[in-house]
Amino acid sequence: xxxxxxxxxxxxxxxxxxxxxxxxxxxxxxxxxxxxxxxxxxxxxxxxxxxxxxxxxxxxxxxxxxxxxxxxxxxxxxxxxxxxxxxxxxxxxxxxxxxxxxxxxxxxxxxxxxxxxxxxxxxxxxxxxxxxxxxxxxxxxxxxxxxxxxxxxxxxxxxxxxxxxxxxxxxxxxxxxxxxxxxxxxxxxxxxxxxxxxxxxxxxxxxxxxxxxxxxxxxxxxxxxxxxxxxxxxxxxxxxxxxxxxxxxxxxxxxxxxxxxxxxxxxxxxxxxxxxxxxxxxxxxxxxxxxxxxxxxxxxxxxxxxxxxxxxxxxxxx
Amino acid sequence: xxxxxxxxxxxxxxxxxxxxxxxxxxxxxxxxxxxxxxxxxxxxxxxxxxxxxxxxxxxxxxxxxxxxxxxxxxxxxxxxxxxxxxxxxxxxxxxxxxxxxxxxxxxxxxxxxxxxxxxxxxxxxxxxxxxxxxxxxxxxxxxxxxxxxxxxxxxxxxxxxxxxxxxxxxxxxxxxxxxxxxxxxxxxxxxxxxxxxxxxxxxxxxxxxxxxxxxxxxxxxxxxxxxxxxxxxxxxxxxxxxxxxxxxxxxxxxxxxxxxxxxxxxxxxxxxxxxxxxxxxxxxxxxxxxxxxxxxxxxxxxxxxxxxxxxxxxxxxx
Numbered sequence: 001x002x003x004x005x006x007x008x009x010x011x012x013x014x015x016x017x018x019x020x021x022x023x024x025x026x027x028x029x030x031x032x033x034x035x036x037x038x039x040x041x042x043x044x045x046x047x048x049x050x051x052x053x054x055x056x057x058x059x060x061x062x063x064x065x066x067x068x069x070x071x072x073x074x075x076x077x078x079x080x081x082x083x084x085x086x087x088x089x090x091x092x093x094x095x096x097x098x099x100x101x102x103x104x105x106x107x108x109x110x111x112x113x114x115x116x117x118x119x120x121x122x123x124x125x126x127x128x129x130x131x132x133x134x135x136x137x138x139x140x141x142x143x144x145x146x147x148x149x150x151x152x153x154x155x156x157x158x159x160x161x162x163x164x165x166x167x168x169x170x171x172x173x174x175x176x177x178x179x180x181x182x183x184x185x186x187x188x189x190x191x192x193x194x195x196x197x198x199x200x201x202x203x204x205x206x207x208x209x210x211x212x213x214x215x216x217x218x219x220x221x222x223x224x225x226x227x228x229x230x231x232x233x234x235x236x237x238x239x240x241x242x243x244x245x246x247x248x249x250x251x252x253x254x255x256x257x258x259x260x261x262x263x264x265x266x267x268x269x270x271x272x273x274x275x276x277x278x279x280x281x282x283x284x285x286x287x288x289x290x291x292x293x294x295x296x297x298x299x300x301x302x303x304x305x306x307x308x309x310x311x312x313x314x315x316x317x318x
Numbered sequence: 319x320x321x322x323x324x325x326x327x328x329x330x331x332x333x334x335x336x337x338x339x340x341x342x343x344x345x346x347x348x349x350x351x352x353x354x355x356x357x358x359x360x361x362x363x364x365x366x367x368x369x370x371x372x373x374x375x376x377x378x379x380x381x382x383x384x385x386x387x388x389x390x391x392x393x394x395x396x397x398x399x400x401x402x403x404x405x406x407x408x409x410x411x412x413x414x415x416x417x418x419x420x421x422x423x424x425x426x427x428x429x430x431x432x433x434x435x436x437x438x439x440x441x442x443x444x445x446x447x448x449x450x451x452x453x454x455x456x457x458x459x460x461x462x463x464x465x466x467x468x469x470x471x472x473x474x475x476x477x478x479x480x481x482x483x484x485x486x487x488x489x490x491x492x493x494x495x496x497x498x499x500x501x502x503x504x505x506x507x508x509x510x511x512x513x514x515x516x517x518x519x520x521x522x523x524x525x526x527x528x529x530x531x532x533x534x535x536x537x538x539x540x541x542x543x544x545x546x547x548x549x550x551x552x553x554x555x556x557x558x559x560x561x562x563x564x565x566x567x568x569x570x571x572x573x574x575x576x577x578x579x580x581x582x583x584x585x586x587x588x589x590x591x592x593x594x595x596x597x598x599x600x601x602x603x604x605x606x607x608x609x610x611x612x613x614x615x616x617x618x619x620x621x622x623x624x625x626x627x628x629x630x631x632x633x634x635x636x
Binding site for chain 1: 342343345347348350351364366367369371428431432435436585588589592593594625626627629632633636
């Protein structure tokens with residue numbers, strides 16, 4: 001298997017042309033309440049404001065723009081707990097490309113409905129994301145459809161456009177904290193921030209109940225780990241090769257935060273930003289509160305990766 | 319008392335220069351789920367994505383930019399149930415102008431906290447918005463501070479910038495539905511839409527439990543009415559002169575929607591747009607569902623005026 005190349009800043013500039021044909025920059029807002037809680041100057045990058053409610057859409061749009069005619073005809077096949085699937089479904093709809101998304105049983109019903117509303121077929125396959133992914137990869141081999149890995153090159157280059165927006169809006173940002181599921185977001189932030197200013201600290205964060213990406217990053221080799229987080233946006237059991245290579249090269253730190261702290265951070269977001277944030281999206285705030293000591297007085301950007309919290313989960317939290 | 323002049327499109331263009339120094343355009347997104355429910359092509363103007371969570375901030379920024387040195391020194395005084403107060407407090411902080419906001423007892427605690435976080439003084443005065451407003455007007459006479467009415471000329475010109483964004487993003491919009499509390503938003507939409515294309519239908523909507531603005535518009539003279547809505551953003555008991563004059567000239571229709579339907583629309587927004595929307599913000603969707611028949615097949619823009627729903631209310635709704 002040949003390794004995918006690493007995306008660089010030029011690839012991100014190319015992606016911008018595609019992304020901004022369909023999407024607008026999301027805001028980066030300062031919140032006094034969160035700043036007091038963290039003891040730092042806290043800014044929030046609102047990827048939850050995207051049309052499908054999550055940052056992934058940038059990657060899907062970039063991917064769709066770079067498909068060959070044959071790939072468009074053959075269609076796209078991928079697996080997702082929701083946001084990545086929405087992104088690929090949205091992108092497929094833009095280009096009239098047939099899309100099939102494999103999802104784990106019991107997936108967030110709002111995300112399932114959203115994927116279908118973008119005209120994609122949903123197939124439930126397996127108990128978790130990684131089982132669905134294996135099914136999708138096998139099915140792609142059988143049908144000739146293009147299997148899209150959730151952290152492939154065009155997706156990373158696409159989502160990295162939000163990192164550029166952070167640096168344009170807050171050029172003297174000290175620290176960016178970004179949630180990790182597959183790692184495309186964190187890879188995009190590393191690619192952009194470390195090229196423009198290597199002094200910017202990039203901290204990844206994941207649920208302690210789904211630590212595969214963190215353990216792999218620490219070990220320097222792929223490590224599988226138990227996955228039992230409620231936050232489906234960071235619910236990976238197996239690490240991905242391309243983002244892991246990027247994170248190994250660039251990432252400064254990788255925090256694990258407990259699911260209970262993620263839930264508390266969802267409520268803090270409601271209180272202080274009045275934004276509905278999903279579990280994965282709240283991971284960055286949970287990590288900032290955990291790392292308070294080392295963030296004191298800094299300009300910190302928290303990436304809120306998505307806002308697609310299931311109504312039932314919201315009820316339980318409140 | 320001399321009447322304020324009516325703002326026109328030139329005033330809105332002037333306001334844009336001030337507004338875009340501090341704020342970005344908000345997105346207008348299409349939602350397939352809402353479109354199915356309403357039986358129309360439904361777009362949502364996301365003023366809930368503003369930094370203080372509501373459209374009012376545009377007016378505050380425009381007002382602040384046009385204050386004289388003397389007015390800046392004397393400070394600003396106004397009354398608010400929350401969003402208008404946040405807007406003026408935010409604007410005061412931008413310019414270093416002292417701000418006092420009179421709020422009714424029992425005001426939304428999140429909005430009170432937000433106003434204080436912008437450095438303004440909060441005084442609780444009276445049982446509802448209009449009592450707080452009377453207190454603030456009297457206090458301004460005593461202190462020489464500038465009393466800002468919640469639908470004054472610079473505020474209407476400022477908030478009208480979102481209407482321009484709607485027309486730029488969706489030039490062939492058929493109908494715009496906009497919530498009314500004081501009426502600055504609806505006035506801004508009328509000013510812009512009817513100047514650019516008089517065929518655009520502008521429909522205002524308010525809670526049936528706070529119908530003063532609607533009754534005044536229908537009667538052609540100011541009418542007070544009982545106010546017992548839960549949606550503080552549209553909770554006015556007394557109509558305002560300037561917006562009423564604009565609405566009388568331009569508005570096509572003015573719907574009243576029951577509080578129970580507004581509450582249902584908040585939950586529909588959570589389900590279909592994954593946005594936390596406050597009562598006032600959900601009024602436009604509630605009205606669209608009520609007016610389904612006449613909207614069939616049209617391109618409809620629903621203004622979501624704000625997202626500052628108190629956590630306690632959200633709990634009750636779910």
